[in-house]
Amino acid sequence: MHDDDMTGDYGTAGEDDTLSAYPQNGERDVEKTLRPRRLAEFVGQPRVREQLELVLESARRRGVPPDHVLLSGPPGLGKTSLAMIIAAELDAAIRITSGPALERAGDLAAMLSNLAEGDVLFIDEIHRIARPAEEMLYLAMEDFRVDVVVGKGPGATSIPLEIAPFTLVGATTRSGALTGPLRDRFGFTGQMEFYADSELDQVVKRAAEILGIGIDPAGSAEIARRSRGTPRIANRLLRRVRDYAEVRADGRITLDVTRAALAVYDVDELGLDRLDRAVLTALVQSFGGGPVGVSTLAVAVGEEPATVEEVCEPYLVRAGMLARTPRGRVATATAWEHLGLRPPENAGRVDQSALSD
Numbered sequence: 006m007h008d009d010d011m012t013g014d015y016g017t018a019g020e021d022d023t024l025s026a027y028p029q030n031g032e033r034d035v036e037k038t039l040r041p042r043r044l045a046e047f048v049g050q051p052r053v054r055e056q057l058e059l060v061l062e063s064a065r066r067r068g069v070p071p072d073h074v075l076l077s078g079p080p081g082l083g084k085t086s087l088a089m090i091i092a093a094e095l096d097a098a099i100r101i102t103s104g105p106a107l108e109r110a111g112d113l114a115a116m117l118s119n120l121a122e123g124d125v126l127f128i129d130e131i132h133r134i135a136r137p138a139e140e141m142l143y144l145a146m147e148d149f150r151v152d153v154v155v156g157k158g159p160g161a162t163s164i165p166l167e168i169a170p171f172t173l174v175g176a177t178t179r180s181g182a183l184t185g186p187l188r189d190r191f192g193f194t195g196q197m198e199f200y201a202d203s204e205l206d207q208v209v210k211r212a213a214e215i216l217g218i219g220i221d222p223a224g225s226a227e228i229a230r231r232s233r234g235t236p237r238i239a240n241r242l243l244r245r246v247r248d249y250a251e252v253r254a255d256g257r258i259t260l261d262v263t264r265a266a267l268a269v270y271d272v273d274e275l276g277l278d279r280l281d282r283a284v285l286t287a288l289v290q291s292f293g294g295g296p297v298g299v300s301t302l303a304v305a306v307g308e309e310p311a312t313v314e315e316v317c318e319p320y321l322v323r324a325g326m327l328a329r330t331p332r333g334r335v336a337t338a339t340a341w342e343h344l345g346l347r348p349p350e351n352a353g354r355v356d357q358s359a360l361s362d
């Protein structure tokens with residue numbers, strides 16, 4: 006399985022960023038080691054897990070490939086892991102590709118015609134698939150058929166080609182960017198949520214065991230708490246704290262070691278990353294706490310609006326620091342306080358009925 010050639014826009018960051026939710030240089034091998042292999046090993050996401058269990062079990066009983074599955078949510082929450090688990094639970098082979106790799110319909114046609122019955126086809130970053138390939142996918146998902154166009158101009162003919170019944174698993178950080186027809190062809194959408202601290206605690210303990218790292222409960226709880234609700238970050242912080250424990254202490258991860266290590270790596274109390282902090286700081290200092298439009302905010306921090314919207318905002322909203330309102334983004338009193346500032350009288354007092362996302 007070569008899940009390391011899936012690269013999104015920001016799939017391979019040039020510089021190392023301890024808090025990024027995206028995989029960093031050289032991290033994919035460790036991720037493979039730490040990836041849960043079966044549904045039962047997969048921590049958290051109880052809702053998606055239960056729903057998926059039903060979809061898979063019922064297909065197994067009926068002896069047919071299950072409906073196509075779409076997994077949606079911020080980076081590092083386990084979409085790729087789940088896709089591989091689906092294949093493992095079905096005892097099926099998995100073929101892996103990504104939206105950006107399917108530039109020409111021919112690329113997809115080749116992939117589809119090589120599928121065997123019951124195979125899982127995993128398309129990462131599926132919202133970035135090119136239009137012609139997307140249209141080919143409609144027919145493939147619905148009728149297990151592709152139309153191959155032969156020739157050009159008026160003499161062109163399309164030859165229908167049967168493909169083996171398969172299950173498509175799509176992953177996206179941006180389900181809103183999927184076209185309606187594509188979204189409608191998935192029988193099941195798993196909406197991945199940020200993890201609770203107690204779930205991340207289990208993720209950290211499991212990874213520590215696999216990597217043979219000695220860790221105190223207070224140490225793993227602290228790492229979990231500062232991991233931004235994201236397993237990928239939890240596993241990374243664990244490795245950085247391990248480094249510190251080995252070099253500056255006796256190798257065991259305690260609460261004190263964890264705190265000292267995270268201070269060195271500039272991980273703040275809540276685990277906010279550089280971009281999160283930049284967004285909050287801009288919102289508070291340059292725009293008086295908002296409301297301000299997301300594109301203006303993105304320009305202020307030198308990022309793409311999509312990145313601010315898909316990567317940064319979901320966690321800030323969940324952490325209760327940012328509110329999305331029809332008039333723009335607003336910093337809550339918690340955000341001001343987190344930046345060590347006194348919130349203005351009316352900070353973040355948003356009319357609840359006006360809240361939207």
Ligand SMILES: Nc1ncnc2c1ncn2[C@@H]1O[C@H](COP(=O)(O)OP(=O)(O)OP(=O)(O)O)[C@@H](O)[C@H]1O
Nearest residue numbers: 036039040047048080081082083084085086236237
């Ligand atoms: N539920 C989980 N239990 C244990 N570990 C997990 C879980 N989810 C994710 N991880 C860990 O986090 C890492 C990242 O997960 P994964 O690659 O599946 O995320 P992703 O959602 O596909 O991210 P991206 O959007 O960047 O592709 C995995 O290597 C795995 O070690």
Ligand SMILES: [Mg+2]
Nearest residue numbers: 084085086129
């Ligand atoms: Mg992934």
